[in-house]
Amino acid sequence: MAEKTFRGGIHLPYFKDLSSGKEIERVPVPEEIIIPLKQSIGAACEPTVKPGEKVEAGDIVGDSEEFVSAPLHTGLPGVVKAIEPRITGTGSKIKSVIIKVDKNFSAAKPDKARNAEEVSKEEIIKAVRKAGIVGMGGAAFPTPVKLTPPDDKKVDTVIINGCECEPFLTCDYRVMLEKPKELLQGSKFLMQTMEADKCFIAIEENKMKAVNNLRKHNTFSNIDVLALPSIYPQGSEKQLIQAILDREVPEGGLPFDVGVLVQNVGTTVAIYDAVIYDKPLTERVVTVTGPNINKPANLLTWIGSPVKNLLEKCGGIKNKPARVVMGGPMTGTALSELDAPIVKSSLGLVVMTVEDSSLDVDDFRPCVRCERCIKACPIGLYPNYLSMAMEENNVVEAEKWDAMSCIECGICSYVCMSKRPIVYLIKKAKEKIQENKSD
Amino acid sequence: MQTETDLVTGPAPHWHEGVSIIDAMQDVLLALIPITITGILIFGTGALLVIITCVTGAVLGEIVARRFKGEQTNLGDGTAVVTGLLLALTLPPTAWWAVVPLYTLGGFLSVAIFREAMGGLGRNRFNPALMGRVFLLFGRTTLVYLAPYLIDFNPAFTPWLEELEVVDVMAKATPLLRVVEGMELPSYSTLLAIYEGGSPAETSALAVILGIIYLIYRGRISWRIPITTVTGVFLLSLFLGQDPLFQVLSGGLLFGVGFMATDWVTRPVTDTGKIIYGLGIAVLVVFFRQFIAELWIGYGGVAFSILIMNGFVRYIDKLTARRVYGQKK
Structure with a gap:
């Protein structure tokens, strides 16, 4: 039988060994947690608490009536300090519920367990x-x-x-x-x-x-x-x-x-x-790893914990300046501030050196049509033509080359001999196509 | 204390495989070594002279054109050197003194005009080395008519050239010219190993094949273009009652399909497109050789065939684009 697979793709160096042997451990209780009111696709939540209000672990702090949305809970007890825009992993500020954590708490035991058979x-x-x-x-x-x-x-x-x-x-x-x-x-x-x-x-x-x-x-x-x-x-x-x-x-x-x-x-x-x-989603496992962090670990983290707390727990960054990526190196986002909180979809923090990170959106070389991106693209796109179209801001041409089908895996830029920010250019094309549609 | 300057940002992906154009150009240069060596062995200093002048011209071409365009030169990527060398290997190596400025100009124009002025690296539609070759061969013919005294090698006129080994271009006719002139044809084994006529690119089919295999093995070129073109020429020649093996082995065909038609920038990127492109070249080559040989052979039917197909590449790509995931089969 043929090996199960999909089109394109490449073998990457994994570097899983840095943290794969590390058992999941708890991150220290932070001073405050920051819960951005938009953490999912769909509608943003409205805060359901007011500044000064006391909250218990597991309380809802934000919710929405919309179908495509998800309520937000606090994983730690404390007092709502403020509801204000705060920097997040996406690089932009999002209205967030900030809770001053009451460190004197005892971990709540789950009161009762349902029987899996009877659900x-x-x-x-x-x-x-x-x-x-x-x-x-x-x-x-x-x-x-x-x-x-x-x-x-x-x-x-x-x-x-x-x-x-x-x-x-x-x-x-x-x-x-x-x-x-x-x-x-x-x-x-x-x-x-x-x-x-x-x-x-x-x-x-x-x-x-x-x-x-x-x-x-x-x-x-x-x-x-x-x-x-x-x-x-x-x-x-x-x-x-x-x-x-x-x-x-x-x-x-x-x-x-x-x-x-x-x-x-x-x-x-x-x-x-x-x-x-009946446990709300208030914590998740976050891998803190990379060539530029002292002690890689897998941390059970309260949603809303600031990134810097996790890095401290892992012995801090080895060499600065560094590139701290929330998510993986292929699709994650490089943080501009370490105050950004861990959210529900934060898989990890990969701390890279400056040498590892190399894409420059303003200074890249011309496409020589070497085909490496074409061979690697799992969707069957022609990233070369897409990036060349977007170099000239030709959104119409980019749409003809199926920009909207791009899954943004980043493989094209990773293999590009001219270090072109191809996936970045395609994302730009997708945004513009969407804008044109909604006009 | 963490300050913002300690953090470097930028779009994903946040790392890179680290393979760059120079890696590929190194492979092309490696693949060209056997041809270069046989060329120098057969033609001697003449071949070396041509290589040096063409490469120098090409490098100068990039420097001057980029300065003119206000862009950074990037000689380190090796593209100019490769273009110069490719051009040199397709030219008749002769120590005829007038070639020095002429071939330097050829190399220069290949990069400065046929690449940089026609879109720049990656955007030029026609193979720059072939354009340079066509320019030079036209230029040479023009000289024959306009300044024949330069062609008549006169020791008294240029005594310093006596030291150089001189290979007369016309005395060592290319195999295809022999067909036209009704001369005795060289054997297959001569063509395969060493045939002392034409340009280094035409002397040893074996050296050329070795280079092509290496580039395919290294994944730098696809087998589709060389294989379809060669198969096409073979079958069409057979159909027209010519010696198919002779047609494949002689002239610049193998070098052309392996090193010129596979040039990344000027070949289709789609799989089906490569087959169409390869077959198109095959049809044109056979057509030129069969019907207007006298007219074209001096300039290279292969070169023209490839350049003509170059003009269709972007259209071929659009027409043969593969199906994208999720689209209707």
Whole structure:
């Protein structure tokens, strides 16, 4: 049988060893937590608390009436210090609830656990909605929306995404090692909700320990743990569906259009916690790693903790100046301030040296049509023509070359011999095309 | 204390594979070594002289043109040197003194006009080395008519040249010229190993094939263009009742399809496009050789075929673009 795969892609150096052996540990309690009121795709939340108000761990601090949204909770007790715009990982300021943390608290024990056997489909969706769960693999799409597709869309397969194809990051890997039962039961809940009869847990074969660990714990006959080749961007939803099921999500469509639900490992465990313990999404595992951090670690972090707290816990940055990337080196964003908080979709902090980071949006060389980006593009685009069009600000031409189909994996810029910021230019094209559409 | 200056920002991706144009150009230069060596061995100092003048001209071309355009020179990427060398290898190596300024000018124009003025690196539509070659061969013919005294090698006129080994261009006719003139044809093995006629690019098919295989192995060029062109020429010649192997091995065909038609900037980037482009070149080459050989051989039917197809590349790309993920099959 041919190896399951998708089109294009490349092998990347992984650098997982820096943090893959580090057990998940708690980050120290911060002085204050900053909860941006927009952490997911869809509508922003409105604050439900006022400055000066006392909050307990697990309280809702922001919510929205919109369907595509997710409520926000505080993971720590304290007093609402302010509601004001604060810098976030995206580089822009977002209205946030700032809570002065009351450090004298005892970790609340979950009062009671539900019996996994007795939970109904409706209860699962309700619990997930209430817990404010969004995609924790980076996309931050509100999970309840994914769990309630239109009636004419039948989902037959659930894919749990444990590929973690971005180099350096190991948070999903650690969760797969340390929470196998929760992950498997969470997957079961997803199958139950979608009325799917098959589930694949997809892991790249550079994480065989996770594969074996899950296979060992797996008691469900209709859940398969798959070891896939380590090719970037295996963990991209569309590529994963193509690799496992040989189905293609139609242009502009969503996975449920081809009968698939894809959920990230961290999200699936969060769903388990929400269903069984009624636990809101107030913490997540964040990998702090990279060549330029002293002690890499996998940290269980309260949502809203400032980045600098995590870096301090890891012994600080080795050499300055540094590039601190929230997310992976291929798709993450470089932080402009270390006061930015960890949000629900923050996978990790990768601290790079200045030498590692090299793209310059103002000074790059001409495209020599070497084809490396064309060969590597997992979508089948012609990034060379896209970037050349955008060099001349020719949005019409960029749209003709299918700019809107770009998944922004970054592979084109990574391999570009002329160090062209291709994916940056394509993102610009997409923004402009969207603008033109809405005009 | 963390200040903002301690942080470097910029768009994703935040690292790079570290492969640059110079790596590819190094491979091209390596691939050209066997041809260069056989060229120098066969033609001696004449070949070396041509290489030096063309490369110097090409480098000067980049410096002058970029200065004129107000852009940074980037000789380190090796593109100008490669263009100069490619040009040199397609020219008849002769120590005829007038070639020094002429070939320098050829190299210069290849880069300064045929690359930099016609869009700049990556945007020129026609292969600069081939454009330079066509310019030079036209220039040479023009000289034959306008200043024949420069052609008649006269020791009294240029005594210092006696020291140099002189290869008369016309005495060592290219194999294809022999066909036209009805002269005895060289054997396959001669063509494959060493044939002392024409330019270094035409002397040893084996050296050329070695270079092409290396570039394909290194992933710098695709097999599609050389294979389709060679197959096309072979089959069409067979169909027209010519000796197909002779047609493939002789003249600049192999060098042209391996090193000129595969030039990144001027070839299609789509897989299907490469096949169409390769076949187009094959049809044109056979056409030129079959029907208007007398007219074209002096200038190289291969060069013209490639340059003509260069003009269609952007259209071929648009027409043969692959299906994007998620679009209808």
